[in-house]
Amino acid sequence: MRSIGARLALWYAGVSTATLACLFVAGYYLLDQYLVRSLDLLNASEFAQIRSSLGEDYARLAPDAINERIRRTTEVASVLFFIEVHERGGRVRFASSNLGEHRFPPAPDGRVFNSTVPGIGDIRAGAFALGSLDVFIGTTLRQGREVMNVYAEICLILVCLMLVASLITGLALSRAAMRPVRLIQETANRIRSDNLSERIAVADVRDEISNLARLLNDMFDRLESSFKQVRRFTAEASHELKTPLSLVSLQAEKLLVEGGLTPAQEEAVQVQLEEIARLKKIIEELLFLSRAEAQAIKPDFRREDPRAFLESFASDARELAEHRGVGFELAVEGQGQVDYDPKWLRQVLFNLLQNALNVSPRGRRVRLVSDFTPETWRVALDDEGPGVPAAQREKIFDRFVRLVADEKGSGLGLAICRSVIGLHRGTIRAEEAAGGGLRMVFELPIAGLPAPEPAPEAPRIELHAE
Ligand SMILES: Nc1ncnc2c1ncn2[C@@H]1O[C@H](COP(=O)(O)OP(=O)(O)OP(=O)(O)O)[C@@H](O)[C@H]1O
Ligand SMILES: [Mg+2]
Incomplete structure (x- = not known):
């Protein structure tokens, strides 16, 4: 990718979207934990209710009376809770009606656990001891999972929206940030040998970009002064050379006019005159070029x-x-x-x-x-x-x-x-x-129209400091 702005925008979009995605993942984990803990608390409070409905004398109650009291308490709650009471030996004394024929699988180590009850699905269960009885209370995880799924879907949509929004913001930001660089590029592109006095406009601040612009302007100052020196040298050297050359050719012509030369000497003088004429032409042309490049020639349009x-x-x-x-x-x-x-x-x-x-x-x-x-x-x-x-x-x-x-x-x-x-x-x-x-x-x-844009490789007047 050739544009720094586009790269910055991509980086910005990538980092901000990844940060948001990480936050959502952490949020998912914490929310899941929170939901499970709420279910544990719910199960514990249901157990407290069962214990209080059995009363202090539950140990002396006949099994049928225990059954009856538990049933009275739990029938109301059996929409929400799955309840099973075992004697410590393993005989089931009570099972809530919503369990039907199903039974809790053996509890793993620990008082709270996830379990799957066939026909009901995943539940969050707690095992509580009540004298010689073991009480299992479970709550389905289905609603919690649905909440988590909705949360995940919303997060995914938000992450996608974030990606699009941050790409747009990133591009807008990088365009704004790159604007001074583009201005520098445009101005520097305009500065040529025939336009060496133009400078990059520098904002009145001291940041990296304006320092770069100042640095480039200093460089253009140095370039302009050395180009001027070269031009002056070519112009002056051409001018200085013209006078002695004219004198030499005058002397040579005088020799020819005066006569008295052998044919070989005459030919040599002719050759000298031709070469001097050639040299004069070169000097004239060099003088013209240096004056044209210094904008010193104004055509008569x-x-x-x-x-x-x-x-x-x-x-x-x-x-x-x-x-x-x-x-x-x-x-x-x-x-x-x-x-x-x-x-x-x-x-x-x-x-x-x-x-x-x-x-x-x-x-x-x-x-x-x-x-x-x-x-x-x-x-x-x-x-x-x-x-x-x-x-x-x-x-x-x-x-x-x-x-x-x-x-x-x-x-x-x-x-x-x-x-x-x-x-x-x-x-x-x-x-x-x-x-x-x-x-x-x-x-x-054509008269009255702007000059055509030069093609990339199109000719331009360039000064070569030979
Ligand atoms: N029509 C052409 N066909 C082939 N080669 C060419 C043609 N025009 C120019 N050239 C080549 O380009 C070179 C540069 O041309 P240019 O006119 O700048 O210099 P020159 O003709 O050698 O000298 P001057 O024009 O200064 O007397 C020539 O020496 C020649 O080799
Ligand atoms: Mg030529």
């Missing part, structure tokens, strides 16, 4: 139907693709209003197209499809390249990830795409295309 934007992109894309011997197709379905920054979204589409063209063999095609769902604008770019194994499709959005080691790219393109789409409150993911290649899909919310 426009609310419009993206059809014209896509068509303008397609005309450039077609040329780029043709240059590589690859076909490009655009399909725009449906219409709707979307808030987006055309400059940044164009950058995303070019990054995706560049990747698709990098892997597309000549003669194949790349297809861009745009359509609308009730909540989102969805854009998918399919290629006919080798695709990416399912296990790697999420990883390629991480920084500096290149699946093929000798690729030219820096591995930052998709991280930037995810960042830009994140700034648009959208999601981006990789899927398998119908033809076996890769499909890159991004979805942006």
Whole structure:
């Protein structure tokens, strides 16, 4: 069972029901004892009545007179009591009419005992000595047993009711007790690299839960400050590196312009310039990523139907693709209003197209499809390249990830795409295309609608402090 609340409720219900059941069992035992003792007292008082009706001179009375006196006393009581009088030798001098032909079985040791009289059932009996006579007085246990059975049935019903009631109370209590934990969970779940300043609301008390919340808030403080440090470092390092790199490339260009280099030296300088350009691109991209994650980039949103934007992109894309011997197709379905920054979204589409063209063999095609769902604008770019194994499709959005080691790219393109789409409150993911290649899909919310809930494994902007 995964919920502590449900476990607590079960424990609570189990313990309280078991306690009640134990009390009922003890009550049953005590009540049973009490009933039996009452019957003993009843039998004893009946004996006292018989003795007083015989009078002090019972020893001198003839047996018939004794019989008569006992009969007179006991006929009245023979509804309730079973009475038998023996001479000590064993001859029965008297038996109450309700005994009929039945007789008491031999008495076990002790003055009070339980016995079964055939035809009558279980009785509680007492043996009393009256001079040379032994008097047995018994009372049926049937009513007592019935009372005990009713008691047991009522107890069983009460225990069942208790189980249900304590389960409901336990669940309500555990929900109330777990509420602060749920609040902590919800807030902690919202705190991400792009939302590091949010904190868990802490009640003004000093209990275990609020101490935990304070502890987590302290941890978030430390995390926020180290994330800020990393961001500042990346931004500053990128900035600082740009100036010397520009100087180096200026010097290299000057060397080329001035001439006087051997062809081998000229080629070496060209290589240097290319590598410097690559380094500059990486620095620009890193700078962009750290600024995007620090929320320092505010896209210039426009609310419009993206059809014209896509068509303008397609005309450039077609040329780029043709240059590589690859076909490009655009399909725009449906219409709707979307808030987006055309400059940044164009950058995303070019990054995706560049990747698709990098892997597309000549003669194949790349297809861009745009359509609308009730909540989102969805854009998918399919290629006919080798695709990416399912296990790697999420990883390629991480920084500096290149699946093929000798690729030219820096591995930052998709991280930037995810960042830009994140700034648009959208999601981006990789899927398998119908033809076996890769499909890159991004979805942006329709203007005026809340951002779609990201799927559990859906992409998000995450800061990796490399
Ligand atoms: N359409 C695709 N088909 C197959 N693999 C792809 C595709 N798109 C991306 N990848 C893989 O994902 C990796 C990361 O892509 P990403 O765009 O982030 O970096 P890059 O293209 O290597 O470099 P950059 O875009 O920064 O110049 C690529 O190196 C490639 O291995
Ligand atoms: Mg790329």
